[in-house]
Amino acid sequence: MAVSELHTPRRLAKLHERLGEPPRLVYIGAAAVAFWFVVAVFAPFIAPYDPIAQDLRTTLSPPSWAHPLGTDNFGRDVLSRIIFGTRLDLEMGILGVLFPFLIGITLGAFAGYFGGIVDTLLMRLLDVTIAFPYFVLVIAIIAILGPGVSSFYISVALVGWVSYARLVRAEMLVLREQDYVMACRALGFGHLRTMLRHMLPNAIIPAVVFSMTDVVIVILLGSSLSYLGLGAQPPTPEWGVMVADGQNFITRAWWITFFPGVAIVLAALSFSLFADGLAEWLGVQE
Amino acid sequence: MTLLDVAGLRTEFATPTRAVAAVDGLSFQLRPGEILGLVGESGSGKTVACRSLLRLLPSRRARIAAGTVMFENRDLMRLSEAEMRVVRGRDIAMIFQNPASHLDPVFTVGDLIAEPLIWHFGESRRAARKRAVELLRQVGIPDPAGQIERYPHQFSGGMKQRVMIAAALACEPKILLADEPTTALDVTVQAQILRLLLDLRDRTGLAIVLVTHDIGVVAETCDSVVVLYSGRVMECGGTQDVLTRPRHPYTRGLLDSLPTTAARGAELPSISGYPPPLDRLPQGCRFHPRCRFAIDRCRREPIELETVDDGHASACVRWREVMEVGP
Known part of the structure; x- marks a missing residue:
């Protein structure tokens, strides 16, 4: 035991000691998520063709040995486009969660810790944000900023923070009454130290678990918006864009639409599995 | 030389209708190396009193309404919150009743x-x-170097209390406020923690305010004692004086209700009745409804502390009779 502990990175070993053995679902989910990361990182080595190279001699060819998932109306290899699309879709899923996560937990922590006027102001802002349907607000903001991937990030950050803020605030309200927070005050620690170093690590778990579920929502949202022409723009290989491009040919060449759709479903499923595993491991009721 | 001089401390809680005082007119002095016991039943205001000294009030509805707490020529009640943070943990530290919940997991x-x-x-x-x-070694944790990577939940209750004491003493404070540090522990561990506190006092000259409801703990550890009832000081003085020659019926009652081996099998004496709720305090002496010495004057007017002996004061008008009459 001592030997293996020496060889595990210390942080990880500590986390393991604190949280206990993760359930099998965490490993399965992590493997599935890792698969997509590997695909994204090594895309140029895995993909058999250039994702945007057109070959007008082989347009709309069905799946074959040369093109396992067929080609689209410009003769581009669907498999290669899906593989390269992983990069953008994963990036959208991760950054589209990271920004709202950071904004949300910061605001939620302040609101929950200080309460009073800070809390009231932030909660009213939150009420205004959730008064609009999620998708409608995201689309409205993108409409103002103009279509594109960066508009997507800004828009998701502006709308998505509310879930994290609410989760963290609720936890902070409970933690504020905890004895060890009183102990922090008795040791003379300042507000920021008490809040960020002592309360936040205890308050953040539901937000972390939710963020994994949120990745699924945001990947779906990102590809949906790209499908609608509000996110990634053609000819960028992106799953939603591919579905949109292929729908005109769906009766003659179903593979152009079908396979990117499958990729979206599988990627979403991978993150879902991981999220469920985490929730189980960390004991969070969603 | 006085290290901490508390005078007329009054802590109030706001209720929907008016403010009630959980601590009213608390005064005592603490010398370096002295262990002072703050005793009383549940709800007597001893914990609130202890926390008020560091202005760590349990709720937003509580406030310190009057009184001074002089420490190193400064009135702690008048310091800014930022100045107070420097005092907390560094000059005056505090340990709590339940070590399990007071350590960040x-x-x-x-x-x-x-x-x-x-x-x-x-x-x-x-x-x-x-x-x-080094500190873990000082508080008597075996193999301290091997323990620092472990988490609080991996320690037993007594060990957690030692960890909390070590954290409190890290900055070498001059005063330790100990809020029922042994209540949540079993008796053998209790004795070890008390011995540790005594030992730390002897080695470092630490002054300790020990909040407890256990007269036995006071007898074993404290140099002086303040007996609280409904937030008022009933009696205070040297432990020896107060416990062997109590001059207040409440202290008498507390002492009489200690189990003794002589009275084995007999029903344990107790003080009849209950402490009054803070929002419905009786007029006059707060203890009079439960007091067998009560006379008309006790029901009419509040009884102030009166010096009965050198360094020994009682808030009872009939302290002479209390002393003379046997149990």
Whole structure:
């Protein structure tokens, strides 16, 4: 035991000691998520063709040995486009969660810790944000900023923070009454130290678990918006864009639409599995 | 020389209709190396009194309404919150009743103990952790170097209390406020923790305010004692004086209700009745409805503390009779 502990990175070993053995679902989910990361990182080595190279001699060819998932109306290899699309879709899923996560937990922590006027102001802002349907607000903001991937990030950050803020605030309200927070005050620690170093690590778990579920929502949202022409723009290989491009040919060449759709479903499923595993491991009721 | 001089401390809680005082007119002096016991039943205001000294009130509805707490020529009640933070943990530290819930579960004990040093003295994490090992040794934790990477939940109750004491003592405070430090522990561990506190006092000259409801603990550890009832001081003085020659019926009652081996099998005497709720305090002496010495004057007017002997005061008009009449 001592030997293996020496060889595990210390942080990880500590986390393991604190949280206990993760359930099998965490490993399965992590493997599935890792698969997509590997695909994204090594895309140029895995993909058999250039994702945007057109070959007008082989347009709309069905799946074959040369093109396992067929080609689209410009003769581009669907498999290669899906593989390269992983990069953008994963990036959208991760950054589209990271920004709202950071904004949300910061605001939620302040609101929950200080309460009073800070809390009231932030909660009213939150009420205004959730008064609009999620998708409608995201689309409205993108409409103002103009279509594109960066508009997507800004828009998701502006709308998505509310879930994290609410989760963290609720936890902070409970933690504020905890004895060890009183102990922090008795040791003379300042507000920021008490809040960020002592309360936040205890308050953040539901937000972390939710963020994994949120990745699924945001990947779906990102590809949906790209499908609608509000996110990634053609000819960028992106799953939603591919579905949109292929729908005109769906009766003659179903593979152009079908396979990117499958990729979206599988990627979403991978993150879902991981999220469920985490929730189980960390004991969070969603 | 007086280290801490508390005078006329009054802590109020706001209720929907008016403010009620949980602590009313608390005064005492603490000398370096002295252990002072703050005794009373549940709800007598001893914990609130203890927390008021560091202005760590349990709720937003509580406030310190009057009184001074002089420490090193400064009135702690008048310091800004930022100045107060420097006093807390560094000059005056506090330990609590339930060590399990007062230690942050996501920190290793090494980090918990090192943190006040990093915060107050700006020590490096490495140096602070080295000191943490030293402190763990001081509070009697075996193999301290092997323990600092462990988490609080991996320790027993008594060991957790030692960890909390080590964290409180990290900055070498002059005063330790101990809020029922042994109540949540079993009796043998209780004795070990008390011995540890005595030992720390002897070695470092630490002054301790020990909040407890256990007269036995007071007898074993305290140099002086303040007996609280419904937030008022009933009697105070040297432990020896107060416990062997009580001059207040309440103190008498507390002492009489201690189980003794002589009275084995007999029903344990107790003080009849209950402490009054703070919002419906009786007129006059707050103890009079439960007091067998009560006379008309006790029901009419509040009874002030009166010096009955050298360094011994009682808030009873009939303290002479209390002393003379046997149990």
